[in-house]
Amino acid sequence: MSxxxxxxxxxxxxxxxxLDQIERAKSGHPGMPLGASHIAYLIFDRFLKFNPKNPRWIDRDRFVLSAGHASAMLxxxxxxxxxDITIEDLKRFxxxxxxxxxxxxxQLTPGVETTTGPLGQGFGNSVGMAIAEKYLSSYFNREGFKIIDHYTYVLASDGDLMEGVSSEAGALAGHLRLHKLIVIWDNNRVSIDGPTSLAWSENVLERFEALGWHVQExxxxxxxxxxxxxxxxxxxxxxxPSFIAARTHLGYGSPLQNNCKAHGAPLGKEAVIETKKRFGWPLEEFxxxxxxxxxxxxxxxxxxxxxxxxxxxxxxYRERYPDLAELLIKAFNRDWGEEYRRHLPRxxxxxxxRKASGKVLNAIAGYL
Structure with a gap:
């Protein structure tokens, strides 16, 4: 704890x-914030390397909320x-x-690493982030200079892991041995329509073991x-890469704990009051x-x-390796120069x- x-x-x-954001908006997903806020907190408090006043710092750790429906929690x-998010911003959820x-x-909210919502999308994006870290660290780092050295943490839901993209991206992560990728599964066993057992019975831990991940429960x-x-x-x-299954409860501590009704609709004023009382929390809004x-x-x-x-x-590092330092800054600023444009094929x-794309990339690669 810091x-x-x-x-x-x-x-x-x-x-x-x-909860207050969701109640004021009369719309949102309260179940996961109640059930998994402690996981997000733990990652940020104990592990995440970041500067909140510069959310685009090159060597920050990345946190991906793959279950984007829990945006109020994020x-x-x-x-x-x-x-740079204020109470007034929260009130305008x-x-x-x-x-x-x-x-x-x-591109809208400081600290949000990638747009999520379609289940599984954040999981796939995070694998791309981990690939980038592995490649960039191998290209730019030199002895005594770990300029690129960060982790990607993911908080994923049951729904994320039901999607096929999580298996496809997970297989690639295992194959590439992306050891700085850590996924935590919010395993609450409840979907939008009821228990996950309605449509899902696979052994998820064995799936990720088979994909070459380090698995814990x-x-x-x-x-x-x-x-x-x-x-x-x-x-x-x-x-x-690492996969951690954490057994949690949707709507934890509320009258609708483990009830699918807590997934995608406000709890309601009375239920929020009851939940705050159970936690010994003041009833004052925000x-x-x-x-x-x-x-x-x-x-x-x-x-x-x-x-x-x-x-x-x-x-x-810049004094020792000026060309590499300049290239790194240009890459993160997406400053590709103008020379490559003169070499674009017609x-x-x-x-x-797919063939045109390959020809274009090969033609301009030496000028980026």
Whole structure:
């Protein structure tokens, strides 16, 4: 824990800011925020390397909420960790022109790494991120200069893993031995229409073992120590991506716990009041304890300090390897120059697009 206050205070702030967003909007998905906010908190608090005031820092860790329907939880998590999201932004959840849309959009909200919502999409995107980290680190890093050295963490739902893309992308991740990819499965066993057993009976852990992943199971998904130890073991893995199954409960602590009705509709005013009372939480809407405001301020300072340490290393790297440093900056700024345009081929005859794409890439590769 990076602060002086208890974990549960921050976790409950995330839970109930999520519920309040959904109730005010009269739309949203309260089940996962109640059931999995502690997982998002744990990743950010114990492991994630980030600077909330510079969400595009090159060597930040990536956090992907593949279950994008739980966006209220993501926005609340980003808020308590110091990103440029305000209480007023949370109050405008799912409203036109807000920065807190119903599903996360990467070009809109600070801290959102990729647009998610279609189940499985974030899982696939995260494999791409891990591939990029592995390639870039091998290309740019030099002895004593780990300029690219970050993890990709994913919080995935049952629905994400039901989608075929999770198997396809998971197979590639296992094949490429993407050991800096860590997926945590929010295994609550409830789908939009009822228990997952209505349509799903495979052994997911064995599936990922077969795909070449390091697999762990946390039977009590609310045991923070057990979850933390599992993630630390995953970080120690050097040859395989990691998959952690955490047994959780949809709508945890609410009158609709484990009920599919908690998935995609507001709990309702009375149920929210009852849930807050069960957790011993003030009934005030959008309540944030003073110690959480202090936690937020501290996270901002910690993030600035971590990026500053990296920048000092990068300046030394730039002195030693100026060409590589310039190329790295250009790549992340998507500054490809203009020379490649002069080498774009023209096609006079009909050609399959896959062949045309290959010819274009080969023609301009040396000029990027």
């Amino acid at each position: 602060g002086k206050i208890g974990d549960e205070v921050v976790i409950n702030t995330i839970r109930f800011l999520s 926005y609340a998590t980003l808020f308590v960790n110091g990103y 799912r409203q036109l022109d807000s920065i807190t849309p119903g599903h996360p959009e990467s 946390v039977e009590d998904g609310y045991d923070l120590d057990a979850l933390e130890k599992a993630i630390r073991r995953a970080r120690e893995e050097t040859d395989r 309540y944030v304890p003073e110690e959480v405001w202090e936690y937020r301020r501290r996270r901002i300072e910690e993030g600035r300090r971590r990026e500053e340490e990296w920048r000092k290393l990068f300046e030394k 096609f006079e005859e009909p050609i399959a697009t």
